[in-house]
Amino acid sequence: MLEIRFHGRGGQGTVVASKVLAFAVAREGRFVQTFPEYGVERRGAPVVAFTRIDDQKIYIRSKIYEPDHLLVLDPTLIGAIDVTEGLKPGGWIIINSDKPAKDFPQFAGFKVATVDATSIAVKHRLGSAAAPIVNSAIMGAFAKITGFVGIEAVREAVHELSPVKKDENVEAAQEAYDTAEVPKEQS
Amino acid sequence: MQKVMMGNHALSWGAKLSRAEVIAAYPITPQTEVVELLSNMCADGSLKAEFIKVESEHSAMAASMGAAAAGARTFTATSSQGLALMHEVLHWATGARLPIVMGNINRAMAPPWTIWTEQTDSIAQRDTGWIQIYTSSIQEIMDSVIQAYKVAEQVYLPVMVVLDSFVLSHTNENCDIPDQDKVDAYLPRFENAYRLNTDKPAAFGGLTGPDWYYELRYKIEKDTERSLDLFEETGKEFGEMFGREYGLVETYKLDDADTVLVASASIASTARPAIDQLREEGHKVGLVRIRVFRPFPSELLRKLLAGRKKVLVIDRNISFGMSGAFYAETKAALYNEKKAPPMWGYIAGLGGRDVPLNVIRDMIEQTIAEEHPEGDIVWIGVKR
Numbered sequence: 001m002l003e004i005r006f007h008g009r010g011g012q013g014t015v016v017a018s019k020v021l022a023f024a025v026a027r028e029g030r031f032v033q034t035f036p037e038y039g040v041e042r043r044g045a046p047v048v049a050f051t052r053i054d055d056q057k058i059y060i061r062s063k064i065y066e067p068d069h070l071l072v073l074d075p076t077l078i079g080a081i082d083v084t085e086g087l088k089p090g091g092w093i094i095i096n097s098d099k100p101a102k103d104f105p106q107f108a109g110f111k112v113a114t115v116d117a118t119s120i121a122v123k124h125r126l127g128s129a130a131a132p133i134v135n136s137a138i139m140g141a142f143a144k145i146t147g148f149v150g151i152e153a154v155r156e157a158v159h160e161l162s163p164v165k166k167d168e169n170v171e172a173a174q175e176a177y178d179t180a181e182v183p184k185e186q187s
Numbered sequence: 188m189q190k191v192m193m194g195n196h197a198l199s200w201g202a203k204l205s206r207a208e209v210i211a212a213y214p215i216t217p218q219t220e221v222v223e224l225l226s227n228m229c230a231d232g233s234l235k236a237e238f239i240k241v242e243s244e245h246s247a248m249a250a251s252m253g254a255a256a257a258g259a260r261t262f263t264a265t266s267s268q269g270l271a272l273m274h275e276v277l278h279w280a281t282g283a284r285l286p287i288v289m290g291n292i293n294r295a296m297a298p299p300w301t302i303w304t305e306q307t308d309s310i311a312q313r314d315t316g317w318i319q320i321y322t323s324s325i326q327e328i329m330d331s332v333i334q335a336y337k338v339a340e341q342v343y344l345p346v347m348v349v350l351d352s353f354v355l356s357h358t359n360e361n362c363d364i365p366d367q368d369k370v371d372a373y374l375p376r377f378e379n380a381y382r383l384n385t386d387k388p389a390a391f392g393g394l395t396g397p398d399w400y401y402e403l404r405y406k407i408e409k410d411t412e413r414s415l416d417l418f419e420e421t422g423k424e425f426g427e428m429f430g431r432e433y434g435l436v437e438t439y440k441l442d443d444a445d446t447v448l449v450a451s452a453s454i455a456s457t458a459r460p461a462i463d464q465l466r467e468e469g470h471k472v473g474l475v476r477i478r479v480f481r482p483f484p485s486e487l488l489r490k491l492l493a494g495r496k497k498v499l500v501i502d503r504n505i506s507f508g509m510s511g512a513f514y515a516e517t518k519a520a521l522y523n524e525k526k527a528p529p530m531w532g533y534i535a536g537l538g539g540r541d542v543p544l545n546v547i548r549d550m551i552e553q554t555i556a557e558e559h560p561e562g563d564i565v566w567i568g569v570k571r
Contacts, residue, residue: 019191019359022191022359022360023191023359026189026191026361031360031361032191032359032360032361033358033359033360034191034358034359034360035353035354035357035358035359036357038302038303038353038357058360059456059457059459059460060456060457060460060544061354061355061358061453061454061456061457062457062541062542062543062544063541063543065543
């Protein structure tokens with residue numbers, strides 16, 4: 001079983017990002033479970049969501065305490081909260097950032113990759129320039145970097161889950177997929 | 188059709204597939220997306236039902252009763268304080284023998300104000316005569332609504348389909364939406380033999396003295412008991428048609444188990460991998476998940492639990508001054524058994540406190556380690 005945790009801020013589409021992964025993986029015939037950590041929902045407040053993926057029916061229904069991998073939709077969360085809490089050694093940390101992975105030396109022992117999902121979202125006019133919705137772009141990059149899910153399934157899931165601007169969201173996911181650099185094996 | 192769906196929407200789909208004709212609901216917190224999707228379905232015509240928006244949950248149930256009395260297949264949904272507000276009318280629905288199906292999302296009762304899961308809201312309604320099904324997966328939620336109508340309309344009693352808030356209500360997972368024509372074959376159109384009918388005028392619910400009220404209660408009890416067999420029969424039939432079988436309880440690795448965990452809802456789901464781990468470590472542990480809580484499957488539980496070495500019950504509800512409800516009733520069911528096992532009662536997860544696998548393991552391991560239960564209940568993980 002793969003357990004993935006999403007960190008973002010209210011308004012960025014973090015919960016939908018976790019659903020995009022689940023919907024995409026389910027399209028490929030696997031079992032999924034996805035849920036947010038519900039609190040008081042406010043724009044800008046830290047948001048956590050979880051997705052489980054398995055080849056068989058998933059029975060465990062607690063939160064994910066020791067995720068295999070992380071997605072960080074807002075780099076300002078790094079340092080503000082302990083995003084790597086419980087993260088298994090060697091797990092991916094995929095960060096929405098315009099900086100290269102080597103600028104995150106604090107994550108030694110994990111595999112770090114970055115994607116400038118904010119710029120891609122702004123370019124495709126997703127959300128506003130001040131508060132872009134970055135979920136579609138980061139999920140395109142996630143598909144490329146991890147190979148856990150195909151881009152076709154991600155495109156379909158983004159299309160299904162985008163309430164507005166469906167084509168623009170799909171294009172953002174595709175652009176992130178096309179441009180994301182897969183880091184060389186890190187130790 | 189395979190879809191990824193949240194628990195709330197599984198309730199909506201269950202009502203749609205059952206061809207509910209009237210939906211009466213209060214649309215504001217603690218309501219969930221159940222009725223939002225149903226109102227969309229009514230608006231776009233994919234569900235041919237009358238959607239009645241009301242001003243309170245009390246009115247939601249009152250309107251549901253009117254619709255059901257007129258013979259319509261009726262659905263509503265609520266949660267916590269909303270269910271409590273319905274309390275008076277819940278008794279009425281049972282006494283009037285109206286086969287209404289309602290979804291209840293288990294949310295803890297306020298104050299302090301809360302939206303997270305706990306079963307005390309529905310447990311507090313256990314004496315209203317509503318049949319109660321506690322579900323443990325998104326698929327089961329949808330399937331249970333369909334089965335609920337099948338049972339309700341044979342015994343003329345209302346049924347509550349219950350699910351944990353967030354852990355099931357807002358969790359998305361794989362779900363198979365059955366074909367409508369197959370659901371129609373399983374659940375044909377309902378002809379209420381006692382509906383309001385201007386061609387056959389009759390009085391309903393009029394003053395009844397001590398000479399007959401007692402007999403009417405006896406009939407409710409007998410039909411409630413009859414639903415025990417009906418759940419097994421209709422659950423098997425469901426399995427034959429849709430490949431997913433349902434009963435009063437679900438068991439897991441029970442055959443040779445000497446220690447048995449009794450639990451319900453999502454905790455009973457997480458219990459499976461916990462039991463897998465303990466089995467690998469050599470402990471003979473098994474699970475009984477109670478699915479139908481009203482009527483309580485006492486006879487079946489006696490059969491499954493008598494003669495075991497130890498039984499522990501986990502409750503995500505509390506009847507203050509006594510214990511959790513599943514524990515109290517399981518103990519009561521076993522009391523006259525010669526080989527009644529010692530029974531441990533644990534309270535866990537109130538107000539949505541997460542109940543992870545290791546906490547379930549802790550409770551099972553504590554039970555295995557102890558010679559005999561000390562005191563009545565153990566609160567697990569209380570911060571002091």
